[in-house]
Amino acid sequence: MARSRPRHRLALAVPVVLSLTASLGFLPGVAAAAPSPSAASSVAAAADGPELAYVVNTRTDRFTIASVKKAIAKAGGTVVTTHDKIGVIVAHSADPGFGDEIRAVRGVQSAGATRTSPLTPAGTTDEGAADYLTAAELAKVEAASARTPGSEPLEADQWDIRAIGADKAAKINPGSPKVTVAVIDTGVDDTHEDLAPNFSKSQSANCVGGVADTSEGAWRPYTAADYHGTHVAGEIAAARNGVGVAGVAPGVKVSGIKVSDPDSGLFYAENVVCAFMFAADHGVEITNNSYYVDPWMYACKADPDQRAIVDAVNRAQLYGQKKGLLHLASAGNSNHDLAGDEILDTSSPNDSTPVDRTVDPSVCYDLPTQLPGVVTVSSTGVDADKAYYSSYGNGVIDVAAPGGDGRYQIPDTPSQNGRILSTMPGNEYAYLQGTSMASPHAAGVAALLKSKHPWATGVTLQALLKAQADNPGCPASYDQDGNGTQDAVCEGGKRVNGFYGFGIVNALKAVK
Numbered sequence: 001m002a003r004s005r006p007r008h009r010l011a012l013a014v015p016v017v018l019s020l021t022a023s024l025g026f027l028p029g030v031a032a033a034a035p036s037p038s039a040a041s042s043v044a045a046a047a048d049g050p051e052l053a054y055v056v057n058t059r060t061d062r063f064t065i066a067s068v069k070k071a072i073a074k075a076g077g078t079v080v081t082t083h084d085k086i087g088v089i090v091a092h093s094a095d096p097g098f099g100d101e102i103r104a105v106r107g108v109q110s111a112g113a114t115r116t117s118p119l120t121p122a123g124t125t126d127e128g129a130a131d132y133l134t135a136a137e138l139a140k141v142e143a144a145s146a147r148t149p150g151s152e153p154l155e156a157d158q159w160d161i162r163a164i165g166a167d168k169a170a171k172i173n174p175g176s177p178k179v180t181v182a183v184i185d186t187g188v189d190d191t192h193e194d195l196a197p198n199f200s201k202s203q204s205a206n207c208v209g210g211v212a213d214t215s216e217g218a219w220r221p222y223t224a225a226d227y228h229g230t231h232v233a234g235e236i237a238a239a240r241n242g243v244g245v246a247g248v249a250p251g252v253k254v255s256g257i258k259v260s261d262p263d264s265g266l267f268y269a270e271n272v273v274c275a276f277m278f279a280a281d282h283g284v285e286i287t288n289n290s291y292y293v294d295p296w297m298y299a300c301k302a303d304p305d306q307r308a309i310v311d312a313v314n315r316a317q318l319y320g321q322k323k324g325l326l327h328l329a330s331a332g333n334s335n336h337d338l339a340g341d342e343i344l345d346t347s348s349p350n351d352s353t354p355v356d357r358t359v360d361p362s363v364c365y366d367l368p369t370q371l372p373g374v375v376t377v378s379s380t381g382v383d384a385d386k387a388y389y390s391s392y393g394n395g396v397i398d399v400a401a402p403g404g405d406g407r408y409q410i411p412d413t414p415s416q417n418g419r420i421l422s423t424m425p426g427n428e429y430a431y432l433q434g435t436s437m438a439s440p441h442a443a444g445v446a447a448l449l450k451s452k453h454p455w456a457t458g459v460t461l462q463a464l465l466k467a468q469a470d471n472p473g474c475p476a477s478y479d480q481d482g483n484g485t486q487d488a489v490c491e492g493g494k495r496v497n498g499f500y501g502f503g504i505v506n507a508l509k510a511v512k
Contacts, residue, residue, distance in 0.1 A: 049096035050118035053080070053210070053270055055312040056102055056111040060087040064107035071105040080270070081211045083277055086315040090210040090270045092119070103304060112308030114269040115295055116352040130227060131419065131431040138429075152238075152246045154429060157421050159382050159411045160235075160402035160441060165508030166248045169448060170240060173511040174251030176451035181236050181254050181443050182284040184275045185229030185291065186265070187221035188256030189425040192230060195254065197239040198247075203255035203282045208262065210270035212278045219256040220425075226265070227424045229256055231432050232290050234423030235440040236447065244429055245421055248444025248507055252451060255284065259291075266294035266351055269309045272368070276316035280323045285450050286461075287320065288443040289329040289374075290436035293367040295349035297334075300364035314371050321373050326450075326458035326465075328443045329369040330403075330435035331378045331391040335488055336361075338370065338393030339498060361393070370396065375446075375462055378499060379403025379438035382411035382418055384472055386488065386499040388480050390435050394491040394498035398462070399469050401441035401505045404433030408480045445505040452511055468510050469503030471495060 054077070058068045068089060069079050077093035087109075095101075102111045138154075148156065151167070161167050180200050187206070190199040206218035221230060237254040238247035247254075257278055259271035272293050279287050293299065293313055299306040317327055336343050342358050349355075361370075369376050378400045379390035386392060387405040404419040411418055419431035442465065449464045450456060456464065474490035474497050481487065490499040 049094055051092055051094040052113045052115055053119060053268065054091045054093060054099065054102070054111060054113050055269055055273070055308050056089040056091055057109050057308060057311045057315065058087045058089065058107050059109065060084065065089070068102075068105055068107050072102060075101045077102070080209065081274075083273065083316070086277070086319050088273055088312045088315055090273070099305065110304070110308040110311045112305030114305075114309055115266075116349045130424065131417065132424070133421075133429050133431075152240060152242070152244060154245045154421060158245055160404070160420055161246060161248065163382065163384070163402050164248070164441065164445065164504065164506055166444070167246070169507040169511045170246065170250055172508075173448065173451060174240065175237070175249035175448050176251060176454070177253055178454065179249075179252045179286070179447050179450045180284050181249075181252060181286045181288055181447050182257050182275075182279040183229050183233045183236070183254060183440070184257045184259055184272065184279070184287055184289050185232055186226040186260040187219055187229050187258040188233045188254070189220055189230045189423075190256065191220075192234070192423050192425070193427055194238040194241070194244040194423050195230070195233055197241055198237045198250070198253050200253040200255040203253070203279070203284055204257060205278050206258040207271045207274035207278060208258060208260070210274050212274055219258050221258075222262050224425045226260060227430070228290070228436065229258070230425050231422045231430070232288060232436065232440045235420065235437060236288065236444045238423055245423065248441055249447040249451070252444075252447040264351060267291045268295075269293050269312055273312050273316040276313075276320050276327075280320035280325055284325060286443055286446050287325060287327045288440050289327060289368050290434075290439050291330075292332065292369065295351040297345050297348045297350070297366065298343065298359045298361070298364035299367055300359055302363065310365055310367060313367050317368050317371055317374060321458055324457045326375065326446055326461045327368065327373070328375040328377055328439050328446065330439040331369060331376050331393075331397060332366055333389040333434050333436075334391055335389055336391040337488070337498070338366065338391055338396040339491075340393065373458075373462075375399065375442065375465065376501070377401055377435060377439040377442045378501065379405075379433075379435040380500070380504055381405030381409025383409045384504060385409060385475065386478070386490075387433070387435075387438075388487065390438070392488060392490070392498045394496075397498060397501035399442055399465060399502055399505050400500040401438040401445070403435050403438030403441070404431075406431075406433055442505045445507050445510050448507055448510040464510075465505065466502035468506050469501070470506050471497070471500055471503030473497065474499060
């Protein structure tokens with residue numbers, strides 16, 4: 001599965017049976033949220049430590065930024081890039097005391113390492129294998145679709161498209177090519193025949209390392225294993241061109257901003273900051289974020305390094321909001337109550353040695369999911385119930401969307417698996433499930449709303465997105481495995497609740 005751990009953590013897509021993971025967004029933290037100094041949170045106290053990346057957050061006046069950059073050099077650090085508009089400096093240093101020294105510099109508001117291991121760690125994935133269509137399955141689905149004039153060859157197995165009325169919406173308004181959704185992810189294969197017609201190269205880049213590379217193809221996946229972003233892109237805007245599948249908004253543009261590390265597949269803060277800034281400065285209207293910022297599933301502000309990560313990423317996403325962007329992010333695949341009292345995080349930091357820690361979600365955050373103004377999306381299955389893996393939380397979830405549930409909600413379709421079918425690198429298609437898949441469905445509906453209301457700002461789009469959603473209300477029981485124990489508790493009412501927020505998005509309502 002994708003090495004990038006998108007709601008893979010990445011709200012990553014939980015391909016086949018879900019293997020949720022790290023990169024996607026939350027909001028945890030109380031006193032107990034931060035690990036002890038002996039945990040991986042702190043840089044090894046050695047004469048010469050590993051070279052780490054840092055984010056240094058300052059006031060935005062030129063004098064302060066220039067002064068801090070001199071202090072970084074004096075402390076033995078190297079400035080990689082500076083985002084002057086938001087006061088974020090990315091630097092590298094091998095000095096274990098670099099963070100403490102820079103935090104004491106006048107004008108520095110927060111500073112910290114964005115990782116706990118060296119800059120080029122060997123990484124692993126925890127997402128599992130993608131469920132590709134076999135030749136026999138492909139033929140079966142295509143045969144079924146042939147009985148539905150006007151549909152795409154594989155559309156018969158896209159229960160998700162029908163669930164939110166996107167098939168009917170496409171006949172009214174497929175979306176405007178003047179609207180672009182940026183997929184901040186593992187890269188997008190723009191050579192895929194279902195994505196090429198709608199791909200925007202001028203709004204695409206590779207932000208790994210913190211500096212945008214816009215050279216030809218830089219935004220593409222490193223390998224076929226980095227398929228997460230391509231799958232997400234197809235869910236949003238796969239063209240209705242007589243090939244493969246259909247996206248929720250098949251007439252809008254989609255771009256790719258690659259942020260996953262080539263060795264570990266992790267989504268570090270400096271890469272995500274670069275992506276938000278690039279999207280905002282290149283005319284993007286909507287961003288989709290199906291991941292969480294590594295290495296912390298929940299970044300806690302009580303820890304100076306994690307606080308700096310929260311600060312930097314928030315500054316970047318707010319910059320986009322101020323320019324009219326709407327950001328959407330997956331809620332996560334851990335079935336966590338993001339509005340609860342505490343969460344047990346056993347996977348952080350995921351770039352070195354994880355330590356068990358109990359975090360308070362009111363002060364520790366799933367980034368960028370739980371940042372202010374970001375639309376948090378939970379996942380549903382074919383029965384319109386919360387998917388078993390989807391995180392939730394009253395007051396945290398904004399809307400819900402199809403993300404698949406191959407364990408408890410199985411549709412009556414040719415493949416009979418309940419997951420989401422979409423594009424994969426190399427002109428292939430496969431099934432994945434996760435909140436990573438839910439967020440792009442909501443992003444596609446947001447793109448349809450932007451197409452109909454081109455004057456709408458990000459704030460207005462968010463309001464429209466919530467207004468058109470259909471809320472089933474809290475279920476009377478949520479005991480999916482039938483063992484007599486509730487698998488999650490939904491709080492709230494018919495209008496807004498912890499499972500669905502304001503409701504499940506509706507593409508048809510968005511275009512009417």
